[in-house]
Amino acid sequence: MTDLDERGLFIGGAFVPAHSGATFPVHNPHNDEVFVRVAEAREDDVEDAIAAARSAFEGPWGALTPKERGKLLLRLARLIQDQGESIARLEAKNSGHPIRDVRRFDLVRTVDWFEYFAGMTTKIQGDVIPSSFRGVLNYTLREPLGVVAQIVPWNFPLMFVAWNIAPALAAGNTVILKPAEYTPLSALEIARLTKEAGFPPGAVNVVPGKGSIAGAALARHPGVDKICFTGSVEVGQQIMREAATNLKRPLLELGGKGPNIIFDDADLDAAVQGSLFAAFHNQGQACIAGSRILLHESVWDKFLDAFLPRIRSLRIGDPLDEKTQMGPLTSKDHQKRVLEYVDVAKGEGAEILYGGKRPDTPETSRGYYVLPTLVRAEDPGMRICQEEVFGPFITVTPFAKEEEAVAIANGVPYGLGAGLWTQNLRRAHGxxxxxxxxxxxxxxxxxxxxxxxxGGMKMSGIGREMGFETMREYTQVKSVWVGYDFEPWRWPE
Known part of the structure; x- marks a missing residue:
């Protein structure tokens, strides 16, 4: 891996400094130390990236066959696999995600994404439409959009690179990726590997910078054909407003407040284990986290008697330590925000069953740590049950009847992910x-x-990622009419 003391923007197949010469610091969330400085993209840098992406789309990248695109994506997957350990350590150090989880989830899934969409390149096809006209053939082509801009979050920085660029590239588009300011390093490392894999210059561009400057420039620029964003509802709404100025197509994956319903007939051992992972994997920094446990009143004590000791036993510490199960939050600002919700909980009369503060150990004293926090919230209308905290902070609320659980689960502005635990087949599907x-x-x-x-419903976003559904997002349909034995219409004499 190359020297990471300072890193430039990746535009047109090369690392370059920002026009302004500006850089920003990247902190290690375990100890608050700055270990890298990264070039900060502004409007003129974004212009360069768009020009490079357009040139590649209309030139060498657009000239590749689907099979050739697929081979490049597979080559990139192999390079990520071959350099996996160094990439995993970089990801853990930059994001705070424990190294063993990065290895078994993030890294594996990153390779999976590139492999899957490498195969998808040759599966994008149109249809033959039965025509109501004699002597006419009507067929459709599914074509790439052009230049796609993608603004990705900081919670799974490595995986979100693959999640976004793999399908966009598979569909034949070129991409400009803006990583989160806190976690730009994985995106820059993958960009370096695209060059090593032989991608044409400009096919992949990475422009770290502020969302309010670089992100906004991408959202409103007429040279960008599609804007994709993963993050908060508020920023997603702003991006939609910017994109509307030139009818740019949005793909938005926004917030979540996932209900995790545990019925009285659930396998409680499985529910305890599954709920622990749903809530605290990656320190709870996931839009699909099971952040609201809805617990049937008849199993309240039995579940919590098993669940609370598991929370207390989670090993918190340096993400590069092989034994660590929970690392720090990704930023100091986010640590502050999560702890503020503890104050909100107390103000609303909720009971802190565990956590609600920083861990008190020498190892964690300088980092952005928060203990896994479980809060009893009797009223599902509380702010802590309605607003996305996005951290190791979950609520538990009792219910008595199935319809009550469904009403509570649906009673939030979000609709991304939800889970339920039951051994009743009718109830499960119903x-x-x-x-x-x-x-x-x-x-x-x-x-x-x-x-x-x-993808989600309600305020959780617009569009779908992954599978063939995402190919619909990254392509457009062209209808072609061929009159092979058709007398052209004429004006009546």
């Missing part, structure tokens, strides 16, 4: 049908696969 969520897990949680559509 409740799943009633939940207003884009994804529902039964006796499981947080399963994600590149072949399965991912």
């Amino acid at each position: 409740v799943a049908a009633q939940l207003r969520a884009g994804m529902v897990w039964i006796n499981s949680y947080k399963l994600v696969d590149p072949a399965s559509p991912f």
Whole structure:
């Protein structure tokens, strides 16, 4: 891996400084130390990236056959696999995600995404439409959009690079990726590997910078054909407003407040284990986290008697330590925000069952750590049950009847992911049908696969990622009419 003390923007197949010469610091969330400075993209840098992406789309990238695109994506997957350990360590150091989780989830899934969409390049096809006219053939072509801009978040920085650029490239588009300011390093490393894999210059561009400057420039620029964003509802709404100025197509994956319903007939051992992972994997920094446990009153004590000791036993510490199960939050600002919700909980009269503060150990004293926090919230209308905290902070609320659980689950502005635990087949499918969520897990949680559509309802976003559904997002349909034995229409004499 190359020297990471300072890193430029990746535009047109090369690392370059920002026109302004500006850089910004990247902190290690474990100890608050600055370990890298990265070039900060501004409007003129974004212009360069758009020009490079357009040139590649209209030139060498656009000239490749689908099979050739697929081979490049597979080559990139192999390079990521070959350099996996160094990439995993970089990801853990930059994001705070424990190294062993990066290895077994993030890295594996990143390779999976590139492999899956490498195969998808040759599966994008149109249709032959039965025509109502004699002697006429009507068929459709599914074509790339052009230049796609993608603004990705900081919670899974490596995986979100693959999640976004793999399908866009597979469809034949060129991409400009703006990583989060806190976690730009994985995107820059993957960009370096695209060059090593032989991608044409300009096919992939990475412009780290502020969302209010670089991100806004991408959203409103007429030279960008599609804007994709993963993040908060508020920023998503702003991006939609910017994109509307030139009718740019948006793909938005926004917030979540995932209900995790545990019925009285659930396998409680499985529910405890699954709920722990759903809530605290990656320190709870996931839009699909199971952040609201809805617990049947008849199993309240039994579940919590098993669940609380598991929370207390989670090993918190340096993300590069092989034994660590929970690392720091990704930024100091976010640590502050999560702890502010503890004050909100207390102000609303909720009971802190565990956590609600920083861990008190020498190892964690300088980092952005928060203890895993479980809060009893009797009223599902509380702010802590309605607003996305996006951290190791979950609520538990009792219910008595199935219809009550469904009403509570659906009673938030979000509709991304939801889960339920039951051994009753009728209940499992019946409740799943009633939940207003884009994804529902039964006796499981947080399963994600590149072949399965991912996206939300209500305020959780617009569009779908993954599977063939995402190919529809990254392509457009052209209808072609061929009159092979058709007398052209004439004006009456």
